[in-house]
Amino acid sequence: MRIPIAFLLTGAFLLPASSACAEDGRYFWSGDWYLKIGATGFLGPKYEGAPKRMLQAAPLVSLGKAGSTVRFSSRNDNMSYAFFDQGSFRAGVTGKLIFRRDEDTSSDLEGLEPVKFGGELGGFAEVYPTDWMRVRAEVRHGVRSHHGVAADVAADAFADVSSNVRISGGPRLTAATRDYFDAYYGVNATESAASGLSTYEPYGGLHSVGLGAAITWAATDRLETIAYAEYRRLMGAAADSSLVRERGSRNQLLVGLGATYRFDFTLP
Known part of the structure; x- marks a missing residue:
């Protein structure tokens, strides 16, 4: 088992825009908050486009303000801060942590420029x-x-089959620009000579389409567990890459289990 190149570090800073300046003079961070900390283990591709899967582990972190109107969250959600929260609509900023990808990740990547930590x-x-x-x-x-x-x-339909069990699932779609594909799938002449892969200059557009599903079980009011599966089919510039065509696979499958524990606290 190893820690994956990209942590599944997720979070939701669920602060309604109306509370940014508290009416009673308190700071925007004042009030009741929760922090969910946990971990997940999953069988997934070694890297984007990899033909083989390996057992990996990652932390799960979620921070939010108590009383948020969020009705559903997914393990695919990246860390986010909601500036607008109107119940049926939320919007704000989001971020994703990316860890280094190089030949230590897989021998398939030998000779290719590493994807830097960022x-x-x-x-x-x-x-x-x-x-x-x-x-x-x-x-x-x-x-x-x-x-x-x-x-x-991503679109997710969700239903509570009991007071503490929820099922969810739906389609996913990812697109990217040429510079993104160049970092993950491009092969220039120097890399081709060092890796043995054919040269490939990518273009922007569709990256992948897929489906995801999950079963969430609230074991207690603080402990939550999840079982999930995700399938993606690489498309466009990702599928056409020599890395995928000559060494990888368009079919990307991930299955895993996870658990988080919630801590409640109050800030003045």
Whole structure:
């Protein structure tokens, strides 16, 4: 088991815009908060486009203000701060942490330029078209790891099958610009000579489409467990990359289990 290149570090800073300046003179952070800390173990690709899966582990972290109107959250949600929270619509800033990807990740990557440690920063918006569905979109720009833009769109239907068990699932779509694909899938002449892969100059567009599903069980009012599965089919520039065509796979499957424990606290 190893820690993955990209931690599944998630969070939701669920502060309504109306509370940014407290009416009673208190600071925006004043009030009751919760912190969820946990971990997940999953069987997933060694890297984007990898043909083989390996057992990995990652931390799960979520921070929010008590009383938020959030009705649903997914393990795919990246860290976010809601400037607008109107119940059925939320929007704000989001970020994602990216860890280094190099030949230590997989021998398939020998000779390729590493993806540097860094992250992505951008915005998100989510809407509940019905009481049982959430649609969320994120658009993020790379910071140090790459210089491109990546966008994720996911729709999740959810239903409570009992007082403490929820099932959810739906389609996913990811798109990106050429600079993003160049960092993860491009192969220039120097890299081709060092790696043995054919040269490849990517273009922007669709990255992948897929489906995800999860079962969440609230074991207690503080302890929550989850079982999940995600399938993605690489498309466009990702599928056309020589890294995927010659050494990888368009089919990306991830299955895992996780658990988080909630801590409640109050800030003055």
